[in-house]
Amino acid sequence: MLQVKTPEEVFRLIEEEFQPKERVMHSPLDFAQGRILAEDILAEEYVPDFDRSTVDGYALRAADTFGCSDALPAILNLVGEVKMGEGTEIAVPRGACVYVPTGGRIPADCDCAVMLEYTEDYGDGTVGIFKAAAPGQNLIFRGDDLRPGKLLLRAGRVLRPQDVGALAAIGKTEVPVRLDLTVGVLSTGDELVPADQKPGPGQVRDVNLPMLKALLRSVGAVPVDFGIVKDDEALLREKTALALSCCDGVILSGGSSAGVKDAACRVIESLGELLFHGIAVKPGKPTILGRAGNKPLIGLPGHPVAAYYVTQVFVLPLLARLSGQSLRRDRVKASLSESLNANHGRMQITPCRLETADGKTLAVPIRTKSGLISRLAEADGYLIIDRDCEGLEQGAAVEVYLS
């Protein structure tokens, strides 16, 4: 029998036993999206670096417009035009204005901009203003967006398109990001054939290698494929040692139970320190974690659905820990469509579909006598029932993790 850890103990071990790898590379801005920011980014200059108009219109002194109206416009002298992308040294005396386009620089003498709609160019060198303006109106001031020293992006975030935009705004075109983690993956089992082969009697196609590689890529890690290994302990140890020598961590899929033929645990013990064998979770109980230095050695159940959920719930947070990443888990609040029994004493992970009925979001558990891969492909996500909960009633408020 396995001496299982609770999920809470597993998460604590991940934090205690593994440290972020501090390796940094500098990514060109165009390839920074989806990568993990390695350092806090502070602005080093003012954005914008000058006071700008937010409208097409006239820059002027607000005081020159006080009391004007449709019936009694303020008449100002037009003394020039601000050109986009140029500095402007235009002097604007009292009672004068200059044309300014959206985004144009406001001359030093002016304190606001008036939209074209509230003005009329009389064509004789004067402009009528029909609406009183307030100082600061329609302006973005120097540094309104960013000032030197202001924190723009915090280390650990996965860079999104808008973050790339913000980095462009401050000229950060070489972005410090975490070097990708490399993770060796092996699948073990005498019954397994590669997905491109036709299974013979008693054989099945290996699902876990392609799926695990895709899961690893989904968080920016680089999978290294060491293939399918027969249930031969010496061979499995040799391949795992090779993977360990050239990767930041290794995932073994299959052979993780406590049976005679289940070699994963013995292989992991022989190559590093065993942290635990067994998690109080369903599916996924026969999961192993060891470490060799700061490199994790992970043994996953061969069952694809269990391997999938253990990776989602435990392995991806472990990789996030190693890569210094704050993992974002998108969740949706929903109402449970039917009551659901839970396995008291073990955290239960239930795949579900999301449906909408009467404007409410329903979480519909996907029931199956065993977790089949085709049912996993139907799921929009999963819900977690804590191990101290005996079940949930129909209509219960739940959170579905999108996956």
Place this chain on the structure above:
Amino acid sequence: MLQVKTPEEVFRLIEEEFQPKERVMHSPLDFAQGRILAEDILAEEYVPDFDRSTVDGYALRAADTFGCSDALPAILNLVGEVKMGEGTEIAVPRGACVYVPTGGRIPADCDCAVMLEYTEDYGDGTVGIFKAAAPGQNLIFRGDDLRPGKLLLRAGRVLRPQDVGALAAIGKTEVPVRLDLTVGVLSTGDELVPADQKPGPGQVRDVNLPMLKALLRSVGAVPVDFGIVKDDEALLREKTALALSCCDGVILSGGSSAGVKDAACRVIESLGELLFHGIAVKPGKPTILGRAGNKPLIGLPGHPVAAYYVTQVFVLPLLARLSGQSLRRDRVKASLSESLNANHGRMQITPCRLETADGKTLAVPIRTKSGLISRLAEADGYLIIDRDCEGLEQGAAVEVYLS
């Protein structure tokens, strides 16, 4: 003044005026993740192709165990062992059993499996069974997961890791996916310098090209960068025509208003059919859509925040239409942290942060006198206030689109 379309009219035009491009490529399974499935995938065989045990234990006839108990075990003759990954021709007479590992093939004569925990091997060629079994117990039957003709994955879905696993299960290692869309991007404005240059007086760094390229990549499109173009209509037309000739669509950023210097609309009219100039949305009103054949010509506001949201809300659905993709928009239900006025008559897009207080998810609007790029980087998503809504009260139930 612009003759604006409502958002509903824009979405209808996208459906009416553009058709999915039917180009298909065959991706190796390892590179299929994140791509758009081009065809429905049906299973062509049985998965599994044989009846399997879900436990380590003994395969037997359930009837031979009826009435047994801890006190009175059923004694069966052990006639063999099923080996993983092999066919089994073992004959199992009445009153006999065979050892079977998890995932092993069940001999034709047996109808269930009993877990090792409920048995004892007496070592004399007999095994005691302590718990009555029901027919079908602990078995996955042939075809339980998939049968020939069963729909596994529907065309249009973006392939996830578990979908890759399902494709592996049926041996689909060359996956029909949509050929990536190529989209030309140009930024126009005399004030713009590339992000890696230091702006001079009155100049700012171009944010939109790097941000738009990242947005395009986020939905699997391939951006083609035609650079920053000065406000010169002939030059802009020439570059846009070049982009149009070699891409599936073109996005012009900047110069999309109705002013004299705003050339985007005239350029788009000269190269194709103008569908509209202006959307009743804030921010993003000065947005242009044209088409040349089935290729969209899009004019975006130069303002980065407006360009960002117009792309999220309108351009990505247009690209999804072209690529035959069902766009998944992850949303979170939240409670509005403070009341919010809306711009009656225009759809309003408000960036917000998500915070948790007393177990409730709060949507905290990010207020700013103008949409600044640094505030966009703070946002966890955005909420949309319909154009016929005058505002929302504090505490209102809202949906935040994660972005």
